[in-house]
Structure formats: structure tokens, C-alpha cells
Amino acid sequence: MAKTLHRVFLVGFSLLWGWLFVNSVLRWRHNGAAALAAGLGLAALFFLLAKFTAPRLDRLSPKAFRLGFGLAFALYAALFCWLAWLLAEVPIMDLEVVLRTLPELLADGHFTLWNGYYIVCNNNLGLALVLGGWYKLAGIFGFVPGADLAGVAPGIALNTLAILSSVALVCLLARRLFRSNGAVALAFVLCAGFAPFVLYAPTFYSDTLSLPFALLALLAWSRYRTEPRPGCRLALLACMSAAAFFGYAVKGSVVVVLAALIIQLFLEKGGKQAAKAALALVLCFGLLFGSYRAWQRLSFIDWAEEDALALPLTLWFCYGSHDEGNYSQADFDAAMSVDTLAERKALLNARLVQTYRSYSPVQLAEFMTQKAAITWGDGLYDAPEFLATPQRANWTHRFILEGQPGYMPLVYYCQAYLYMLQLLILAGAVLAAVKNISPNPLTLTRLCLVGLVLFLSFWETKSRYAFNFTPLLLLLALEFLLFLSHKKAVDV
Numbered sequence: 001m002a003k004t005l006h007r008v009f010l011v012g013f014s015l016l017w018g019w020l021f022v023n024s025v026l027r028w029r030h031n032g033a034a035a036l037a038a039g040l041g042l043a044a045l046f047f048l049l050a051k052f053t054a055p056r057l058d059r060l061s062p063k064a065f066r067l068g069f070g071l072a073f074a075l076y077a078a079l080f081c082w083l084a085w086l087l088a089e090v091p092i093m094d095l096e097v098v099l100r101t102l103p104e105l106l107a108d109g110h111f112t113l114w115n116g117y118y119i120v121c122n123n124n125l126g127l128a129l130v131l132g133g134w135y136k137l138a139g140i141f142g143f144v145p146g147a148d149l150a151g152v153a154p155g156i157a158l159n160t161l162a163i164l165s166s167v168a169l170v171c172l173l174a175r176r177l178f179r180s181n182g183a184v185a186l187a188f189v190l191c192a193g194f195a196p197f198v199l200y201a202p203t204f205y206s207d208t209l210s211l212p213f214a215l216l217a218l219l220a221w222s223r224y225r226t227e228p229r230p231g232c233r234l235a236l237l238a239c240m241s242a243a244a245f246f247g248y249a250v251k252g253s254v255v256v257v258l259a260a261l262i263i264q265l266f267l268e269k270g271g272k273q274a275a276k277a278a279l280a281l282v283l284c285f286g287l288l289f290g291s292y293r294a295w296q297r298l299s300f301i302d303w304a305e306e307d308a309l310a311l312p313l314t315l316w317f318c319y320g321s322h323d324e325g326n327y328s329q330a331d332f333d334a335a336m337s338v339d340t341l342a343e344r345k346a347l348l349n350a351r352l353v354q355t356y357r358s359y360s361p362v363q364l365a366e367f368m369t370q371k372a373a374i375t376w377g378d379g380l381y382d383a384p385e386f387l388a389t390p391q392r393a394n395w396t397h398r399f400i401l402e403g404q405p406g407y408m409p410l411v412y413y414c415q416a417y418l419y420m421l422q423l424l425i426l427a428g429a430v431l432a433a434v435k436n437i438s439p440n441p442l443t444l445t446r447l448c449l450v451g452l453v454l455f456l457s458f459w460e461t462k463s464r465y466a467f468n469f470t471p472l473l474l475l476l477a478l479e480f481l482l483f484l485s486h487k488k489a490v491d492v
Contacts, residue, residue, distance in 0.1 A: 002267050003438055009267075010433035013446050016453060017429060021422040023369055024377035028415065035379075035412055039419030042193075046420070049189065050485035054182025065181045069171075069188070076192055077164050084160050084201030086396045090147055090389040094121065095205045098128050099155070102145040105132045110300045118301050119309045125296060126249035127206045134158050149391045155204035162209050163201060167191040169215040170471050174478060176222050177441055183482055190474045195414050199383035199400065200467065206251040207381075210468045213247025214448055217257050218472075222441045225268060237277055241284035249292060251468055253459075256451030258285055263447050267439040310341045314348040316460045321355040325371045325461030371461045376422075376453075378463035379414035381470075421477045428480030442479055445472045 025032040057065060091099050101114040105128060111118055118125050135145050138154035145151055167188070174187035191197065200208050217240045224236040240261055247254030261281055265274040297303060318331040334351060335344050359367060384407075387400045399406035429446065452469050459465070 002270055003436065006267055006439045006443065007433055007436050009443070009446075010429055013450060014426065014429040014433055016450065017422070017426050019369075020372055020376045020453070021419070021426050023373050024422060025419060027370070027373035028377055030411065030415070032415075035415040036419050038412060038416035039423065042416055042420045043424060046186070046190070046481055047485060050182070050186055050481045054180070054186055054482075054485070057181040057185050060181055065184075069181075069184065072188065073168070073171075076167075076188075080164060080198060080201060081160050083198050083396065084156050086392075086394050087199070087202045087387060087400070088149060088152060088156060088391040089202050089387055090391060091152060092386065092389055094124055095203065095386075096147065097121075098124055098131065099145050099147065099151070101128060102132055102135055105129075105300070106136055106139070106145075110302075112302075115302050116305055116309050119303070119306055120311055122296075122310075123252055124206070125300065127209065129300075130209060130250060131155060131158070131204070152202070152204075152391070156202050159204035159208050160201055162211050163197050166211040166215060166471050167197070169212055169219065170474055173215065173219060173222065173441075173475060176219070177475075178478075178482055182486075183478065186481060187474065187478050190478060191471075194417060194470070194474065195410070196379070196381050196383055196467065196470065199380065199387065203383070203386045205386075207464050207467045210247050210251035210254055211471060213243045213250070213254050214257050214469060215471055217243040217247075217261065218441060218444055218475075221261065221264065221444055225441070233277075234280065237280045238284050241281050242288065245285050245288040245292075247468075248289075253452060253455055253465065254468065256455055257448055258282075260444055260447035260451055264439070264444045267443060307340050310344075311335055312341065312345045312348060314345060314352060317458055318348055318352050318355070319460040320371070320458055321352055322367075324374060327460065368457055371457060372453075374461050375456050375463055375466055377418075379416070379418035380411065380463075381467045382462060382464040421473045424477035424480045425473060428476055428483070431480065431483065442476060445475055448472055449476075 025036050028035065060068070090096075097114075097117060101111060101117065104111055104114055118128070131145070135143065135154055138157075143150060143154045145155075170191055171184050171187045174183040177183075220236045220239040220243065224233055224240070227233050227236060241258070244254060244258040244261065247257065258281065262278045265277050265281075268274075269277065312335075315331060315335050318335075319326065319328050322328070331348075331351070335348055338344055338347055356364070384400055384402065387397075388402075390397055398404045399410045401407060449469060449472060452466065456465055
């Protein structure tokens with residue numbers, strides 16, 4: 001039964017991902033066909049690497065491979081840090097505001113002047129607490145949060161750590177899932193070639209700082225499914241819940257990992273075992289969430305202004321319900337036209353229902369297709385928007401500033417890379433459905449992506465909102481490359 005359900009899921013995933021892929025190519029504002037051709041060329045290059053280079057690495061001794069991989073990773077990390085420093089930007093938008101609030105948090109442990117901001121933008125409180133703790137540590141060395149180069153340096157350092165940790169986790173998962181030197185090396189090369197990691201290096205916002213958490217949950221799951229000891233299994237469930245919660249606290253969309261884990265449990269384990277494990281996941285997550293909310297209420301924010309200022313989550317669903325799904329001043333003004341939180345919820349719920357009722361089925365399909373193209377069809381993930389305010393102009397800005405000579409080559413490279421990943425993921429899902437494979441750890445990866453696609457179909461539309469799940473794209477692309485070249489599947 002579980003295998004049949006898994007096959008149905010794979011067919012559904014293939015259809016969904018195929019729609020995203022075709023939509024991304026056809027609706028790209030430049031030449032999608034040219035970028036697709038370049039993406040096919042990149043796929044061929046990675047296939048050759050997998051076919052002819054990976055087997056030679058598999059013949060190396062563990063010691064020799066670890067040494068070579070360690071040197072390659074160290075070189076990549078050094079280059080990555082150097083580029084992150086060169087790309088350092090003056091913070092803008094919410095990041096600039098969050099950075100401005102940190103001195104107040106560090107001074108007395110709560111917000112006063114910025115109290116209203118965190119009532120309105122409570123989603124950024126987790127980010128502020130992470131950065132606050134990090135800047136408190138940086139303060140030992142004389143760093144203070146600010147918009148200048150010295151003020152953003154600790155944030156860039158934390159961000160590079162988050163991204164490089166994610167690259168390391170992708171490589172570790174490649175080892176656990178495929179058990180070969182070649183898989184690890186190919187995973188590393190896929191990550192190293194993914195330019196948005198570098199482009200987002202100086203932007204220490206929730207999109208990047210939440211990167212490792214889905215990977216940590218996947219890593220814990222890969223251990224849980226073969227762990228015979230009940231105590232260790234319970235500890236691993238707690239780790240999965242913790243990864244989902246802390247990811248959620250930094251970036252709300254990571255909560256889809258929890259739902260994916262529950263579905264995965266019933267696909268792989270079934271019956272009472274799955275029900276008990278799912279209950280443990282939910283209880284652990286609920287305990288962490290409840291404690292976090294109580295901590296917020298008691299420690300950081302004076303909630304006396306909540307009724308006057310707080311905005312329900314429905315507002316962001318309203319933003320995502322019309323036009324291109326972006327921020328709407330009209331929706332915001334409507335929300336603030338009433339006096340209480342309860343009135344805002346009622347008004348926005350009614351507004352949301354009215355908007356969707358106004359669509360015909362064809363209009364709704366067109367609207368959702370348009371949103372998906374914006375969210376999933378941008379190989380840059382909105383990165384240039386944050387890089388347009390450099391701390392110091394240098395040669396890197398020939399590639400990241402629109403109108404400069406290197407900008408369009410970078411755009412086409414990133415778009416080609418995105419198409420390559422999307423195509424490999426689609427091919428892998430179709431192959432898995434045809435072969436009717438059993439549920440495995442990469443099923444969890446696909447479940448996470450489906451959850452994110454569904455969530456972002458109704459949420460406010462921005463391509464950067466998909467960025468924190470990009471390591472999962474790299475893992476799924478790796479799966480198909482290895483199968484295509486060596487018929488190597490996930491070690492179940």
C-alpha cells in the first residue's frame with residue numbers, strides 16, 4: 001500500500017514539477033530557449049563528470065579522499081569568504097531595520113523604541129534574536145551592529161557560516177545516501193557551481209540563515225529510519241522537531257518540513273509506529289513553539305500595543321492573491337483602517353475570500369501560473385536587489401549591477417543552472433515513478449518541495465522565498481546524475 005501511495009505521489013510530483021519547469025522556461029523575461037540550451041550543456045558537463053571522473057575518485061582510499069576533499073572545500077571556503085567581503089552591501093529593507101534594532105536589544109534585553117516594529121513584523125523576531133546573540137559574541141572583539149562595513153562584518157561572517165555549513169551538509173547527505181566518494185565530490189561541485197550561494201553571501205537575512213535546517217531534519221531522518229534503539233529513535237525525532245522549529249523561528253516557511261516528516265512517517269513506517277512517532281514530533285514541536293511564544297510575551301516585547309498594531313498572517317495571503325502577488329498598499333491600508341486585531345482578521349478574511357471568488361477557473365489558473373513563474377523561474381532569486389547598494393565599488397559589481405558588462409552573462413548562467421536543476425529533478429521523479437521505487441530519504445526532500453510550492457502559491461510572491469530550500473534541489477539533481485551515469489540509487 002505504501003509503495004502504491006508513493007508511486008501516486010511521484011506521478012503527482014512529476015506533473016507539478018513539470019509544470020513549474022515549462023512555466024519557468026516559457027515565461028522568463030529574457031530568452032528562455034537560449035538559457036535552456038545552456039542548461040542542457042551544463043547537464044551534459046555534469047553527466048561527464050559523474051560518468052568519468054567520479055569512478056576514479058571511488059578508487060581512492062578514504063584517507064586520500066578526505067585529504068583531497070578537505071583541501072578543495074577549504075579553497076572554496078576561502079574564495080567564498082573573499083567574495084562575500086567584496087560584495088558587502090549597505091543593508092536595505094527589513095534587514096536594515098532589524099540591524100538598527102539590535103543595539104536596543106543588546107543594551108537591555110528587550111525592545112522599547114522598536115517595540116511596534118516587532119509587533120507588526122513578528123516574523124523577524126527570531127532573526128533578531130539570532131543576530132542579537134551573534135553580535136553579543138562579536139561585541140567581545142569590539143564589533144557593534146551598524147550599516148557601515150565594520151557593522152555588517154559579523155553578520156556576513158555568520159551568513160557565510162550558514163551557507164558553507166549547508167554545502168557541507170549536502171556533501172554529508174550525499175555520503176550517507178549514496179555511499180561513494182564520487183557522489184560526495186559531485187555534490188560539492190554542484191554546490192560550488194551554484195552562483196546564488198555566493199550572491200547571497202553578504203545578505204544575512206532569514207532566507208540564508210534558515211538554509212541548514214531542512215538539511216539537518218533530512219540528516220536526522222536518514223539515521224532514524226535505520227536506527228533500532230528506541231531511545232536513540234526518540235532522540236532523533238526530537239532533533240527533527242528541533243530542526244523544523246528553529247528553522248521556522250528564523251523563516252516561517254520551514255514549518256513545511258514538519259508536515260513533510262509526518263507524511264514520510266506514514267509512507268515508510270505506517271500503522272502504530274508512524275502514529276506514535278508523528279505524535280512525538282508534534283508534541284516536541286508544540287513544546288518548543290509554546291515556550292518560544294511565552295518567551296516572546298514575557299521578555300522582549302510589550303504587547304500592550306498588539307490590538308492597535310498587530311497584523312494577522314492573512315495580510316500576506318491577501319498580498320499574494322491579486323496582481324503579481326506582491327506587496328499591496330491597498331491591502332495594508334485596508335487592514336489599518338480598523339482599530340482592533342479581531343476586526344483586521346475579519347476584514348482581511350472577507351477580502352481574501354472576495355478576491356478568490358472573483359476569479360473564473362481559467363483566470364485563477366493563469367494567476368497561479370504567473371505567480372509560479374515569478375517564484376520558481378528566477379535563477380538569481382532576487383539577489384541583485386540586495387547587491388545594488390555596495391559598501392565599496394569593485395570589480396564584482398561589473399557582474400551584479402544591471403547595465404554593467406558582466407550582468408547579462410551572470411543572469412544567463414544562473415538561469416541555465418536553474419533550468420538544469422529543474423530538468424534533472426523532473427527526470428529523476430519520472431524515473432522513480434516508472435521504476436516504482438520504495439519510499440526513501442529523498443521522498444522527504446520531494447515532500448518538502450511540494451509543501452513549499454503549495455505554501456508559496458498563496459503567500460506573497462518573491463523568488464527569494466524559495467531560496468532556503470535550494471540545497472534540496474541540488475540533492476535531487478545529484479540523485480538523477482548518479483543514476484544516469486552509474487545506475488546508483490539511494491542506499492536504502
